[in-house]
Amino acid sequence: ESEIRVMTKSSTVDLVTKTDERVEKIIIGSLKEEFGEGTFIGEESVAKGEPCILTDKPTWIIDPVDGTTNFVHGFPFVAVSIAFAVNKELEFGVVYSCLEDKMYKARRGKGAFCDDEPIQVSDVKDINKSIIISEHGTDRSPEKVTKIFSTMQKILCIPVHGLRGSGTAATNMCLVATGAVEAFFEIGIHCWDIAAGAVIVKEAGGILLDVDGGPFDLMSRRMISANNETIAKRIIKEIEIFPVVRDDAPIEKK
Numbered sequence: 001e002s003e004i005r006v007m008t009k010s011s012t013v014d015l016v017t018k019t020d021e022r023v024e025k026i027i028i029g030s031l032k033e034e035f036g037e038g039t040f041i042g043e044e045s046v047a048k049g050e051p052c053i054l055t056d057k058p059t060w061i062i063d064p065v066d067g068t069t070n071f072v073h074g075f076p077f078v079a080v081s082i083a084f085a086v087n088k089e090l091e092f093g094v095v096y097s098c099l100e101d102k103m104y105k106a107r108r109g110k111g112a113f114c115d116d117e118p119i120q121v122s123d124v125k126d127i128n129k130s131i132i133i134s135e136h137g138t139d140r141s142p143e144k145v146t147k148i149f150s151t152m153q154k155i156l157c158i159p160v161h162g163l164r165g166s167g168t169a170a171t172n173m174c175l176v177a178t179g180a181v182e183a184f185f186e187i188g189i190h191c192w193d194i195a196a197g198a199v200i201v202k203e204a205g206g207i208l209l210d211v212d213g214g215p216f217d218l219m220s221r222r223m224i225s226a227n228n229e230t231i232a233k234r235i236i237k238e239i240e241i242f243p244v245v246r247d248d249a250p251i252e253k254k
């Protein structure tokens with residue numbers, strides 16, 4: 001196909017393409033061939049009605065094209081994100097940053113790597129010397145957009161060195177893991193966007209929390225990943241939280 005066929009999901013700006021669907025089928029097919037039948041949580045399978053419940057079973061959590069809007073527009077940040085969890089514990093994660101041609105990976109307890117080189121979070125503790133990443137997602141309801149931009153304004157005026165957003169959560173988390181930025185937070189992401197990045201950030205020496213400072217909850221659709229607790233807690237003070245429906249909520253609630 002010369003043109004990428006673009007469709008929409010939860011809103012007119014929540015894009016999906018045939019490529020997303022095809023790549024997910026290829027990944028799941030290859031994993032089944034290599035490792036046998038398993039349990040899969042894939043962004044596009046869930047969009048078509050597959051369950052999104054993380055059980056104790058060994059589970060693959062897949063985002064075939066993270067940064068779909070970037071992909072459609074040719075904006076150069078697109079990633080493939082694959083994580084593996086057992087007993088609800090994330091065991092390893094792989095993020096391939098397609099346009100950068102960089103492979104980020106981490107296994108629980110074994111460190112984090114980019115193209116086989118060890119990576120580590122930044123050692124910055126002074127918020128005034130930080131770059132923070134966030135995204136505004138695909139919900140354009142005025143009350144949520146107001147909270148998102150009010151949060152960004154408060155963070156910018158701390159002040160921090162800068163606010164950024166690549167358009168893909170998986171890439172944003174790898175930027176935290178390499179020390180390029182000090183923190184990434186978002187309300188509205190999904191488990192498949194962040195599962196692999198969560199392992200990579202943690203194994204690079206970073207931390208993961210809920211946006212209210214509580215424990216990280218993969219299925220809650222909100223999180224902050226940071227280089228250390230000082231930066232995380234300072235950012236959390238500015239985040240205006242709004243409700244999102246959990247990934248593992250009953251279908252009728254979504």
Ligand code: LIP
Pocket residue numbers: 043063065066067068069135136137138167168169170186189190193
């Ligand atoms: C994207 C996330 C990003 C979010 C976007 C979108 P997708 O994932 O990586 O953090 O802000 O709205 O959800 O949909 O491109 O796989």
